[in-house]
Amino acid sequence: MKASTSRSTIKLEVTRYRPSVDSEPHDQSYEIPCTDDMVVLDALNYIKDRVDGTLSFRWSCHMGVCGSCGVMVNGQPKLSCAIFLRDYKREPIHIEPLTNFPIIRDLVTDITDFMTKLKAVKPWIIRKKEKPLSEGEYRQSAEELERYHQFSGCINCMLCYSACPVYGLHPGFLGPAAAALAYRYNLDSRDQGNDERQPAIASQEGIWECTFVGECTVVCPKDVDPAAALQRSKVATAQSLLGSFILPRASGKSATEGSS
Amino acid sequence: MASANRTSVPRIEPIWWALFSAGGFVSAFLVPVHLFVNGLAVPLGWLDTDIASYARMSELINQPLVRIYLFVLIALPLYTWAHRFLFTVQDMGLARFRKPLAVLCYGSAVTGSFWAVWILW
The missing domain is CATH 3.10.20.30 (Beta-grasp domain)
Incomplete structure (x- = not known):
């Protein structure tokens, strides 16, 4: 028609x-x-x-x-x-x-800043040691997929960075998309890279600058919820830190384990 | 802050945030209940005024669990104020005063917490 x-x-x-x-x-x-x-x-x-x-x-x-x-x-x-x-x-x-x-x-x-931040959170699957091909693929259940699927729709369009007043005021802020992608890989059952991402995520300019305005989630054209990823990353990081006070030797434990 | 080292993970920030977050929960869910009960329902006679009598209150406050509850009710929202106020004034253009403001805000919350302990115990 x-x-x-x-x-x-x-x-x-x-x-x-x-x-x-x-x-x-x-x-x-x-x-x-x-x-x-x-x-x-x-x-x-x-x-x-x-x-x-x-x-x-x-x-x-x-x-x-x-x-x-x-x-x-x-x-x-x-x-x-x-x-x-x-x-x-x-x-x-x-x-x-x-x-x-x-x-x-x-x-x-100029999107250089975003590309630098994206790279800093290592948004790919990290294995401490790859298993040989002969042992087969890394299998994942539907439930394990469901844990991170919401945050995997990001197309790096940067609309969330434009909508974020915190990024506008503090250009050093890691920002919504990079934080959401970091969280997505931390939640992935096949991934073991939490500790490698943690310095970029948990730094002062990582997640802590976020004041939960939520505009990132409003403008996302792929219905990703970066605001939730940021909040849950804060909870996970805080839990991990409190855990390390109680059990100092277990401080290397995955920061996302407590959040899911 | 632009000058902060990206790779340094602050140990204190998650604690302030956790207190802010817990205080937010208290402010959102518990404080309104007390405002309603103590501020409206009892004074307006919707509830029996005897439940808020001095004798009843002083009996309640002598119980350790009630004191702990009151401490949580008083202290945690102070951290919500401190954290939110710090970030608000920072976003309003006072980022260069962040350190003294942080000392002032979180210092007030810590002082308030000790004050609550002193009054309650």
């Missing part, structure tokens, strides 16, 4: 910043043809292809999987491929680069 078109054109205000030309970011207005089935990314691609080829933005899959097309739409962090123009009644629609990240050009931000 052909989508019914409620308006034929739409006005957009897009942040432009070309370091070689502009001294600071500014808005540029565009009015482009619009249909009801267009998402914000379609509008940006229309501008890039037919109106102004100098506009820069990141995108790849156009299906909410790659996590590269995050922008601020009317002040809210959104995946531009997953948000329809028809849902915005007021014009112009403001499109800006993700907040809390330095701008490289137009809607393209």
Whole structure:
């Protein structure tokens, strides 16, 4: 069925910043043809292809999987491929680069800080000693999968970092996605890397800066709950520390064991 | 804080957080009950005023378990205040005063806890 078109054109205000030309970011207005089935990314691609080829933005899959097309739409962090123009009644629609990240050009931000933090929590399965292939795979029950599955949907889109006021105020804060992924691997029955992740998680800038605002969970396009991961990591770390006071020799015990 | 070493795991922060968290539970679930019973139900006569009489209260407070309960009720929410207030003023732009503010906030909570012990025992 052909989508019914409620308006034929739409006005957009897009942040432009070309370091070689502009001294600071500014808005540029565009009015482009619009249909009801267009998402914000379609509008940006229309501008890039037919109106102004100098506009820069990141995108790849156009299906909410790659996590590269995050922008601020009317002040809210959104995946531009997953948000329809028809849902915005007021014009112009403001499109800006993700907040809390330095701008490289137009809607393209510098994500180095996030990549560094992501790497610091080692979001992969760590084994103290790999067993030989002949012993078969690391088996996991449905129940064990269920423990971490909620936190495994992260696509590293960084919308949660844009939504997080704590990250905005304290750029050193580990942040929601990295904390959620660390928690996801700590919960994985096949993983033994808790102690290796702990320095990045339990440091002052790790989980303790989080004041449980919860906006990370609100804006997550994959329904991950980073706020819960952060809170549960705090509980687990506090329990582990209190345990180490009572039984100092057992302090190397997994910090997540007490939380599940 | 930007200057903190990423790899150093603070030993004290989890303790403050745990006290903050436990205090949050007390503030959310126990304090409202006491506000309702002692602040509304008894003064307005919804409950028998005898249950809050001096004799009854002084009999109750002489029991060690009641004293421990009152200590928890009084002391833990102080840590919730201390932690929340510290982070609030820090987020309002006073991050550079974090250390003295932390001493002030947590120090007040610790002082309040000792004060509660002194009054109750």
